[in-house]
Amino acid sequence: MYDMKELEKKWFKYKLKQSIPWFILVIAVALMILYYNNRVKVNTLLVDYYNQISEKYFPKKIETNTTIVTLDNRTQVVEVPLPLPDINESEDELNVSDEIFDTNDTLYETNSSNPFFSSIKDAPEVDKKTPEEILEDEIEKRHEKKYIHIKKSSDAYQEVEQRFVTSQDPEDALFLARIYYEKKNYKKAEEWAFIANELNDESEESWLIYAKAKAARGEYLKAIHILDSYLQKTNSLGARKLLEEYKAKLSKK
Amino acid sequence: MSSYKLLKNIFVDTIDVDEYIELESALYSYNTLFDSISRPLKMILLFGRPGTGKSVLLNQIYQNLKYQREIHYFDAPSIEPREFFRKFFKLVTLKELPKNTEVNFTTLIDYCKSIRGKREITILLDEAQMYDEQMLEKIRVLSDTGAIKFVISIHKTQNEDLIAKEHFQTRIWETIELRNISKEELKTYIHKKLLKRNYFDIADTIKEKHIHLIYSFTKGNFRECNKVMFKIFEIYEYYEAQPNSKIDTKKFSTKFIEMAAIRLGYINV
Structure with a gap:
């Protein structure tokens, strides 16, 4: 084996x-x-x-309180963010106080870093921050809190107008045309709409503000002529509607 | 005597007719060969790989027909032609060749021709691949006399066509190929072998999975199967002889099958 x-x-x-x-x-x-x-x-x-x-x-929904402010004869709604939760600053310090609102003729802007507007109030600093607070501050810096900055409109217009001299930005011109039209300063609105259109004749708003300003000053025929010219280039429904409206008004006269 | 010793001896490779197991495929081959021998054919070629049952079949045919017709079985090839022809001379002439004399092949051919139609002699040549070309040529000439019928059994090797193509191309009228058996037939073969010796209990413990394992090693070759079964029972015998032997007689051991396969070289470790 x-x-x-x-x-x-x-x-x-x-x-x-x-x-x-x-x-x-x-x-x-x-x-x-x-x-x-x-x-x-x-x-x-x-x-x-x-x-x-x-x-x-980053709370999902920032609750806001609503303050109604009067701008000239119109009413505008301004939203003010409530203080962020869990931040070791007192509620009073973070709240934007009513003082920052100017109930006169005002604009509002959200970017505090914009030199065009001056900041109203700096957030109070917190002494002796803990590391957690420093971290929170860092996160907060990345996601800036929105502060409302309010400036008198007359100053704002002047600054935009001054800036336009150097920038020649059609957006600035259009902005001024829009604002002046809203303020019923139709002559100024007409001038700025014309300038905006000179810089960018494809901007429909410039054509329309120009025509509307003319019509507002009673110059319906010119307004119709402007809208006709625009409609030869495009097929704008807004322009067509205005044209029909002005033609109707002209026929009534 | 140990029962396992008796069991292993059942699977000793032999061509003994008593050990012949009638399987479906073997029966088919037997009938084909029987019919071929009955017909007036000069040559019948029986071929297949070693261990497919050629010798067993030839022996079975010889045992069944030896009293009915003139049939002779050359189980071992005669390497020396002189020895072959001495044997051949005796069975054809029914006389012993005198001592110190040799068979004259031409005279032998003439004698064979003279008995054509009077006698019909069948010679079963096992292991015919062992004969050299010269001998095979002489066998061919003898078969041409029409008095002698040869059944030539050869291994199926690379030179398997040698005889058919070169020497007996026009004379072999019937070829019978033997193949390995199927798994089912292997099961029948093992069971019948055991039942023939009344080992019902052992046969009952050999299940499908054991047959499957054995078949995977042997591929249905009789000789390989016998070798494996022999080794398995040899291992059983060893463990039975050990003190405190814990052989489970109710279950056939897969471990022992694998050990036998390792021992026989089917598994390389």
Whole structure:
């Protein structure tokens, strides 16, 4: 009889070899399951953490209070953001006080860094900030709080007009035309609409303000002529409507 | 005596007719060969890979027909032509060749021609691939006399076509190929072998999975199957002889099948 012990050893070796692919498969499946579970867990943790941070610093809905201010004879609604929650500054310090509103003829602007407007009030500084507060301040800087800056309109117009001398920006000209028209200063509106149109004759608003300003001054025929000219270039519904309106008014006269 | 020793001896490779197991495929081959021998053919070629049952079939035919017709079985090839023709001379002339004399081939041919139509002699040549070309050529000439019919059994090797193409191309009128058996037949073969010796319990423990495993190693070859079964029972015998032997007689051991396969080189570890 041959060496049975040796044969047994060979058989164990064979079984071991035979089971290696199964071991590898089982380990691979186990690793995949572990990886998947951990990934889900990590993702859940990350999402939770992100949600906490988001809720803390970026509330989904910023509640606003509404203040009604009078601008000339018109009424405008100005939205003032409420103070952000969980920031270690007192409510009073963060609230924009009523003092910042000028109930006279005013404009509002949200960008405090714009040199065109001067800031009304700096946010009070907090002494002895903790690291968490410093971090919060850093986040806050990246997502600037909106402050309302109000300036007297006459100054604003002057500054836009001054800036236009150097910028020759058709947007500025159009802005002035729009504002003057709203203020019923039709002559000025007509002038600025003309300038805006000279710089960019494809701006429909410049054509329309120009025509409307003319019509407002009773010059319907000229307004009709302007709108006709514009309608030869385009097929604007707004222009056509105005044209019909002015033609009707002209026929009544 | 150990029962496993008796069991392993059932699978000793032999061509003994008593050990012949009638399987469907073997029966088909037997009937084909029987019909071919009955017809006036000069040559019949029986071929197949080693262990497909050629020798068993030839022996079976010889045993069944030896009292009915003039049939002779050359189980081992005579390497020396002189020895072959001495044997051949005796069965054809029914006389012993005198000592220190040799058979004159031309005279032998003439004698064979003279008995044509009077006698019909069938010679079963096993392991014919062992004969050299010169001998095969002489066998061809003898078959041409019309008095001698040869059944030539050869291994299916790379040179398997040698005889058919070069020497007996026009004379072999019937070819019978033996192939390995199917898994189902292997199961029948093993079970019948065991049941023939009344080992019902052992036969009952050998299930499909064991047959599948044995078949994967042996590919349905009788000789290989016998070798594996012999080794399995030899391993059983060893463990039975060990003190505190824990052989489970109710279950056939897959482990022992694998160990036998390792021992016989079917599995390389």
